[in-house]
Amino acid sequence: MERRDAVLEGLTKDQRGIEIGPWFNPLASKAEGYQCLVLDVFDLATLRQRATEIANVADNIRDRIEDVDLLGSSTDIEELVEARGELGKFDYIVSSHNFEHLPNPIKFLQGCAKALKPSGIISMAIPDKRSCFDYFRPLTSLGQWIDAYEAQRDKPTRAQYFDLYSCLAAFDTGNGASIAFHRGVPPDKVSSSLSLDRYYAEWQEQSRSGSEQYLDTHCSVFTPASFELLIRDLGYLGLAPFEIVRVFDSPGVEFYARLKRSDSPSSLRPPDYEDTRNTLLRRILDESSEASNTRLEATELRNQNTRLKDELSALHREIEALKREAALRDHELSAVRTSTSWRITSPLRRAVTILRK
Numbered sequence: 001m002e003r004r005d006a007v008l009e010g011l012t013k014d015q016r017g018i019e020i021g022p023w024f025n026p027l028a029s030k031a032e033g034y035q036c037l038v039l040d041v042f043d044l045a046t047l048r049q050r051a052t053e054i055a056n057v058a059d060n061i062r063d064r065i066e067d068v069d070l071l072g073s074s075t076d077i078e079e080l081v082e083a084r085g086e087l088g089k090f091d092y093i094v095s096s097h098n099f100e101h102l103p104n105p106i107k108f109l110q111g112c113a114k115a116l117k118p119s120g121i122i123s124m125a126i127p128d129k130r131s132c133f134d135y136f137r138p139l140t141s142l143g144q145w146i147d148a149y150e151a152q153r154d155k156p157t158r159a160q161y162f163d164l165y166s167c168l169a170a171f172d173t174g175n176g177a178s179i180a181f182h183r184g185v186p187p188d189k190v191s192s193s194l195s196l197d198r199y200y201a202e203w204q205e206q207s208r209s210g211s212e213q214y215l216d217t218h219c220s221v222f223t224p225a226s227f228e229l230l231i232r233d234l235g236y237l238g239l240a241p242f243e244i245v246r247v248f249d250s251p252g253v254e255f256y257a258r259l260k261r262s263d264s265p266s267s268l269r270p271p272d273y274e275d276t277r278n279t280l281l282r283r284i285l286d287e288s289s290e291a292s293n294t295r296l297e298a299t300e301l302r303n304q305n306t307r308l309k310d311e312l313s314a315l316h317r318e319i320e321a322l323k324r325e326a327a328l329r330d331h332e333l334s335a336v337r338t339s340t341s342w343r344i345t346s347p348l349r350r351a352v353t354i355l356r357k
Helices: 003-008 044-053 074-083 105-115 142-150 158-166 196-209 224-237 273-291 293-337 340-344 346-356
Strands: 016-020 035-040 090-096 116-127 169-172 190-192 242-248 254-261
Touching: 003 090, 003 116, 003 254, 016 074, 035 074, 074 090, 074 105, 090 105, 105 116, 105 142, 105 242, 142 224, 158 196, 224 242, 224 254, 224 273
Parallel strands: 016 035, 016 090, 090 116
Antiparallel strands: 116 254, 169 190, 242 254
């Protein structure tokens, strides 16, 4: 499934939606007939300027940038939608490679719940740490999200910025380095340049100067199962009323998630949640170990073991076939020896044997 189809699956042009930060690549484009507002921290003129100066995109691509209807941070989506008098009026919210940048994901999700109709959908494309520059970073925990929520954090921390850039991962393609790659690449081809001095010095300088500069970074790091656990835990604790509709993987740099606003206690706090949670915790370990050389070696050993078993089974079959053939020949020889002609010619065979000696 193409990524655009994956994100827009089930969303229709007669529904009303919000797309967060699409820049020059809107998925639910107004130009294509979607009744979708654009939310961005930059206005249209700034987005076009940045597309030219930062992204160096072609004119025909820059022309796809659409007017911004909700100007501000996506963390403040509730306030931005309320200012239009449209809380509870939207069918869906689309977020592609935005959620991981949010300094306060719980506040964002609560705002989405206020903006959406009952059973409204959030559809997301999210980077998978196993196939991007987050490769070496630890997964984000629920405690980190709760801490950001209680601190009412409105920007990434210096620690989050440092963590990303001090262990920024890149894959050696053979023709250069790439910070986005496919899952399953050889782990020894992924590495991080030693940059501790540089980013620690930046941290110290920002602290000394009291800088309030917004340091854009990935505030959260996910695999599919870790993301699902966070969302389910938030629903269970009553911190964000969303249930998981679907979280599905891709072989590329991202995975997709579809959440539904829910007021159902049985969906948000299911009686068997302990079992569900333990299953997800185990899946997280499996996903995290995917990039391990040890796991790859173990997989190769298992594959070799399977091949050897197949070869052994083939040899057993060949031996059994030879045994059947030998038994048939023994049977044929026994029949000849018990025949009349065999008995009549026996003295002649003995004489020939004596003469040969």
